[in-house]
Amino acid sequence: xxxxxxxxxxWLIGVKNLQIQPYKLPPLGPHDVKIQIKAVGIxxxxxxxxxxxxxxxxxxxxxxxxxxxxAGVIAEVGSEVKSLMVGDRVAVEGGIGCLRCNLCKEGxxxxxxxxxxxxxxxxxxxxxxxxxxxxxxxxxxxxxISLEEGAMCEPLSVGVHACRRANITPETNALIMxxxxxxxxxxxxxxxxxxxxxxxxxxxxxxxxxxxxxxANQTILVSTNAEDIDEEVEEIQTAMGAWIDVSFDCVGINKxxxxxxxxxxxxxxxxxxxxxxxxxxxxxxxxxAREVDIIGIFRYRNTxxxxxxxxxxxxxxxxxxxxHRFGFSQNEIEDAFETSAGGGNAxxxxxxx
Amino acid sequence: MGKGGMSxxxxxGKDGGxxxxxxxxxxxxxxLQIQPFKLPPLGPHDVRVGMKAVGIxxxxxxxxxxxxCAxxxxxxxxxxxxxxAGIIEEVGSEVKALVPGDxxxxxxxxSCWRCDLCKEGxxxxxxxxxxxxxxxxxxxxxxxxxxxxxxxxxxxxxVSLEEGAMCEPLSVGVHACRRANIGPETRVLVMxxxxxxxxxxxxxxxxxxxxxxxxxxxxxxxxxxxxxxxxxxxxxxxxxxxxxxxxAQIHDAMGTEIxxxxDCAGFDKxxxxxxxxxxxxGRVCLIGMGHSEMTxxxxxSAVREVDVIGVFRYKNTxxxxxxxxxxxxxxxxxxxxHRFGFSQREVEEAFETSAHGGTAxxxxxxx
Numbered sequence: 001x002x003x004x005x006x007x008x009x010x011w012l013i014g015v016k017n018l019q020i021q022p023y024k025l026p027p028l029g030p031h032d033v034k035i036q037i038k039a040v041g042i043x044x045x046x047x048x049x050x051x052x053x054x055x056x057x058x059x060x061x062x063x064x065x066x067x068x069x070x071a072g073v074i075a076e077v078g079s080e081v082k083s084l085m086v087g088d089r090v091a092v093e094g095g096i097g098c099l100r101c102n103l104c105k106e107g108x109x110x111x112x113x114x115x116x117x118x119x120x121x122x123x124x125x126x127x128x129x130x131x132x133x134x135x136x137x138x139x140x141x142x143x144x145i146s147l148e149e150g151a152m153c154e155p156l157s158v159g160v161h162a163c164r165r166a167n168i169t170p171e172t173n174a175l176i177m178x179x180x181x182x183x184x185x186x187x188x189x190x191x192x193x194x195x196x197x198x199x200x201x202x203x204x205x206x207x208x209x210x211x212x213x214x215x216a217n218q219t220i221l222v223s224t225n226a227e228d229i230d231e232e233v234e235e236i237q238t239a240m241g242a243w244i245d246v247s248f249d250c251v252g253i254n255k256x257x258x259x260x261x262x263x264x265x266x267x268x269x270x271x272x273x274x275x276x277x278x279x280x281x282x283x284x285x286x287x288x289a290r291e292v293d294i295i296g297i298f299r300y301r302n303t304x305x306x307x308x309x310x311x312x313x314x315x316x317x318x319x320x321x322x323x324h325r326f327g328f329s330q331n332e333i334e335d336a337f338e339t340s341a342g343g344g345n346a347x348x349x350x351x352x353x
Numbered sequence: 354m355g356k357g358g359m360s361x362x363x364x365x366g367k368d369g370g371x372x373x374x375x376x377x378x379x380x381x382x383x384x385l386q387i388q389p390f391k392l393p394p395l396g397p398h399d400v401r402v403g404m405k406a407v408g409i410x411x412x413x414x415x416x417x418x419x420x421x422c423a424x425x426x427x428x429x430x431x432x433x434x435x436x437x438a439g440i441i442e443e444v445g446s447e448v449k450a451l452v453p454g455d456x457x458x459x460x461x462x463x464s465c466w467r468c469d470l471c472k473e474g475x476x477x478x479x480x481x482x483x484x485x486x487x488x489x490x491x492x493x494x495x496x497x498x499x500x501x502x503x504x505x506x507x508x509x510x511x512v513s514l515e516e517g518a519m520c521e522p523l524s525v526g527v528h529a530c531r532r533a534n535i536g537p538e539t540r541v542l543v544m545x546x547x548x549x550x551x552x553x554x555x556x557x558x559x560x561x562x563x564x565x566x567x568x569x570x571x572x573x574x575x576x577x578x579x580x581x582x583x584x585x586x587x588x589x590x591x592x593x594x595x596x597x598x599x600x601a602q603i604h605d606a607m608g609t610e611i612x613x614x615x616d617c618a619g620f621d622k623x624x625x626x627x628x629x630x631x632x633x634x635g636r637v638c639l640i641g642m643g644h645s646e647m648t649x650x651x652x653x654s655a656v657r658e659v660d661v662i663g664v665f666r667y668k669n670t671x672x673x674x675x676x677x678x679x680x681x682x683x684x685x686x687x688x689x690x691h692r693f694g695f696s697q698r699e700v701e702e703a704f705e706t707s708a709h710g711g712t713a714x715x716x717x718x719x720x
Contacts, residue, residue, distance in 0.1 A: 056656070103634060111633040111658055165658075243469075252652060266470060266478040272655040281648040285619060288639040288663030289423070291478055291532075296655030 009065040009128030010333050015053055018337065020330050023065055023124070025132045030080040033135045035092065039151040040127045040351040041069035041322075042340040044181070046119060050337050056275070060121045067127030067351075068094040068118035071141065071150025081135040090138040091150035092126065093157075093304050094118035110161075110301040117299075127333070127351065139304040142312045148350055152318040153307040155181055155348070158273065159189035160307055161300035166246045166271040170194035173242055176216075177260055178250035179207040181347050182273060184214060184321060186248050191215055192315045195246075199239050201232070201259075206345055214320060226255050233263045244268060252276040261287040261294075271295045324349045376432040376495030377700050382420055385704065387697050390432055390491070392499045397447040400502045402457060406518040407494045407718040408436035408689075409707040411548070413486060417704055423642070427488045434494030435461040435485035438508065438517025439720075448502040457505040458517035459493065460524075460671050461485035477528075477668040484666075494700075496720060506671040509679035515717055519685040520674040522548055522715070525640065526556035527674055528667035533613045533638040537561035540607055543583075544627055545617035546574035548714050549640060551581060551688060553615045558582055559682040562613075566606045568599075568626075573712065581687060593622050600630045611635065619643035625650055633657035640664045691716045 009023030028034055045055050046066050053060040074088040084090065095117040097109035104112050119125025141150045159182065168174060174190045176183050179202035187198050200216040202208050208219040218239040222232050236259070237244065243265035249256045252274025260270045261283055270287070272294060287294075310316040324346050326336040333351070340349040376390030395401055412422050413433050420427040438458040441451050451457065464471050464479035471479050486492025508517045526549065535541065541562045543550050546569035554565055567583040569575050575586040585606040589599045603611070603626070610632035616623045619641025627637045628650055637659060651661075677683040691713050693703040700718075707716040 056653075106634075108634050108658070113633075257651070266480075267473075267475050272651065275652055275656060278650055278652055279648055280651040281646055282651070283645055284624070284639065284647040284649065284661070285642050285645050286423075288661070289642060289665050291475070291663040291665050293663055294651070294655070294661035296658040296660055298656050298658050 007128060007130045009124070010067065010328075011063045012049060012053070012060055012066045013063050016050060018050065018066065018333055020328070020333065023128050025130060028076060028078050028132055030078045031135055032078045032132050033074050033081060033084055033138055034076040034130055034132050035072040035090065035138065036075045036130055037070050037072040037126055037128055037353050039071045039147040040067045040353065041151045041155065042067070042336060042349045042351075043069055043155065047337060047341045049119065049121075051341065055120070058121050062122065064119070064121050065124035065126070065128055066119050067125040068120070069151050069154035070094075070118075070126040071147040071153070074138070075130060078135065084135050084138060084140065089141040089147060089150065091141055091153040091304060091308065092131075092133060093137040093139070094126065094154065095299065096134060096137065108301060110299045127328075129328075129353065139308055141308065145308065145311050148322055148352070149311050149318055151350065152321065152348065153304055153311075156185045156189065156307045156316065156318060157300035157303035158182055158297070159185035159187075160303045160310075162186055162248055162271050162273050162297045163189045163193045165295050165297060166248070166269050168193040168195050168246060170196060172245040173197045173240055174199075175236060175240065175244045175247040175260065175263055176200040176250060177247065177256040178202055178274060179204070179211040179219070180250065180343075181321065183248070183250035184211060184347065185318070186250055186273065187211060187216060188214065188316045188318070190248075192310050197240060197242070199236060199244075201236065210347065222259070224255065226258070229255065229259050229262065232259055236263050246271060248273055250274045254281050257282045261292060264292045266290040266292065269293045269295050271297055273297045321348045322350050323347045326351055328353045372496075374495060374497045376491070377434065377695075378430045379416060379420070379427060379433045380430050383417060385417065385433065385700050387695070387700060390495050392497060395443060395445050395499055397445040398502055399445045399499050400441050400448060400451055400505055401443040401497055401499050402439040402459065402505065403442045403497055404437055404439040404493060404495055404720045405514040406438045407434045407720065408518045408522065409434070409703060409716045409718075410436055410522065414704060414708045416486065418708070422487070423645075425488050429489065431486065431488050432491035432493070432495055433486050434492040435487075436518050436521035437485075437493040438514045438520070441505070442497065444502065451502050451505060451507065456508040456514060456517065458508060458520045458671060458675065459498075459500055460504040460506065461493070461521065462666065463501060463504065475668060477666045494695075494718060496695075506675060509675060512675060512678045515689055515719070516678050516685055518717065519688065519715065520671055520678075523552045523556065523674045523683065523685060524667035524670035525549055525664070526552035526554075527670045529553055529615055529638050529640050529664045530556045530560045532662050532664055533615070533636050535560040535562050535613060537563060539612040540609060541565045542603060542607065542611045542614040542627065542630055543567045543617060544614065544623040545569055545641060546571070546578040546586070547617065548688065550615070550617035551578060551714065552685070553617055553640065554578060554583060555581065555683045555685065557615075559677050564607060566603060566611075568603065577714065589626070591622065593625070596622065596626050596629065599626060603630050613638065615640055617641045621648050628654040628659060631659045633659065636660045636662050638662045638664055688715045689717045690714045693718055695720045
């Protein structure tokens with residue numbers, strides 16, 4: 001951007017009201033970098049903020065820049081920054097932990113109560129021409145990884161973090177509930193971690209066929225009717241042909257969680273990633289009595305280097321997940337959000353700036 | 354093992370003559386009868402044990418009252434009881450580690466030792482588990498039982514037979530503390546001050562937990578918990594609307610974050626409280642089996658990476674329990690509040706006492 005040109009960003013002003021307006025950046029600290037943003041993906045949580053001005057307990061009380069999945073090119077580096085230079089292509093991890101509390105010091109910084117996360121009120125996001133960010137949260141992209149793939153590191157990180165917490169190995173067969181973007185990245189991550197067989201279920205045939213194309217070993221069409229659970233558990237177990245060691249619920253409703261708990265083998269794990277409901281009614285006791293543990297997932301930690309490595313070596317290919325592309329203009333951002341909110345054959349909607 | 358019938362029993366008395374083996378049979382709802390219990394022949398790896406101490410568990414009471422427990426249904430007469438210790442009377446031909454006269458505590462469950470779970474060491478989850486007094490397998494409230502020698506653990510000299518019988522409930526607490534990874538840095542909340550809450554508290558302390566808060570609806574049980582070493586106790590209600598206030602009280606009592614919570618009751622309210630009260634990145638261990646379906650705030654806790662750990666019985670816990678008792682790290686004796694002998698009337702009274710709760714924690718038979 002030329003000197004004197006305003007930095008512009010997509011501001012969430014009100015319900016379903018996004019406006020591209022100037023975005024004044026803070027001064028560059030010694031450990032910060034300024035990034036020219038090139039690729040930004042839209043997440044379900046961005047859409048949720050867009051539609052309701054809130055997400056769980058996070059409420060948008062004043063205008064906020066939207067977006068948190070991004071990659072770009074370094075435009076300026078702070079005085080103490082040694083690891084990055086102007087011109088470097090980087091993927092950006094959106095959350096700044098305090099790095100002082102016990103959780104941060106233990107390495108579980110994703111749980112930091114003072115986390116400042118892109119596009120989570122009151123923190124501004126990254127759907128902008130430029131942002132300022134700590135250099136330590138910007139990861140250099142290898143030559144053979146595009147900026148769009150760099151932006152995909154963020155959703156992929158959720159899948160990677162889940163696979164770590166659930167301890168996916170070459171011996172763990174995995175069941176995935178939900179073939180939306182998160183279900184799909186979780187499946188890709190599970191295969192990359194060596195899972196020998198992955199069965200994925202969804203209510204939508206189209207999404208299941210995408211999952212099949214992306215490597216699902218088996219897919220099963222399930223219903224929204226809780227009465228079908230027992231029958232579906234049987235179908236799922238038959239499809240797996242072996243015990244289900246780990247289930248990932250990427251939807252997070254009573255039915256998917258109940259199915260996961262019933263389908264998982266004694267001593268196995270169910271990883272709850274999807275955040276649909278607050279209270280859930282589930283057959284918890286029978287599962288606990290088979291020592292099926294429930295593992296919680298919140299975002300990710302220390303995942304970018306691994307994601308980049310998995311992309312670089314071709315163990316994971318996220319490109320097919322990017323189904324729609326838009327530019328950075330007022331009517332295109334509105335279109336983009338509508339497309340993403342529409343679901344269907346839209347998996348990842350990406351902005352190119 | 355444990356299959357015996359109702360005909361003339363077998364077993365040698367002290368003078369070498371045959372003495373009929375008797376057991377407490379569950380014949381129907383609220384119907385226990387002491388009747389002969391014919392033992393199977395002694396296998397090469399088995400021992401015959403003269404029962405000396407048998408404790409009553411909530412699940413035994415549940416079978417007495419309803420003839421079922423979860424999916425296990427009593428369809429034919431079954432000997433009750435699974436918490437026991439006794440004296441070896443006879444050993445099978447291949448048994449080297451035990452001799453007649455040895456005082457032993459018994460681990461009730463015989464797994465298949467062939468399936469993947471058994472081979473991984475998670476034998477408590479074996480689908481072919483044969484467990485004392487889980488139908489159709491006979492229990493141990495009897496003069497004698499036949500049992501695999503490797504599931505009989507010799508008592509140290511300073512551990513009594515009653516304490517030996519207490520290894521079984523204590524094992525539930527020990528197994529839970531292992532699964533939950535209790536250590537010198539984990540501050541613990543225990544929901545429920547019944548027998549399981551109490552043994553879990555004792556185990557947590559033995560594993561090094563620096564601070565333990567116990568909650569219950571019953572003031573008397575809380576006072577027992579306090580005497581047994583709870584750092585703080587909090588009286589709670591049965592009303593779900595009180596949860597936020599109680600979570601605040603619990604946090605005050607702990608003074609700092611709660612790392613691990615054990616739900617030893619297993620109801621919506623206790624589990625919901627546990628999930629809310631536990632710190633981000635902590636664990637909730639569900640031991641109690643109150644209800645099958647539960648309505649709980651799972652997502653808000655999953656989103657703080659509070660994990661839910663399941664617990665089913667125990668595995669490989671007897672040696673550690675006996676070690677804790679022998680070195681004094683755990684004293685279970687105060688938990689034994691009522692004692693009865695092995696007669697028809699006393700068996701009935703004992704179960705009534707246990708079922709009634711109140712001041713009864715562990716009701717023990719001395720045979």
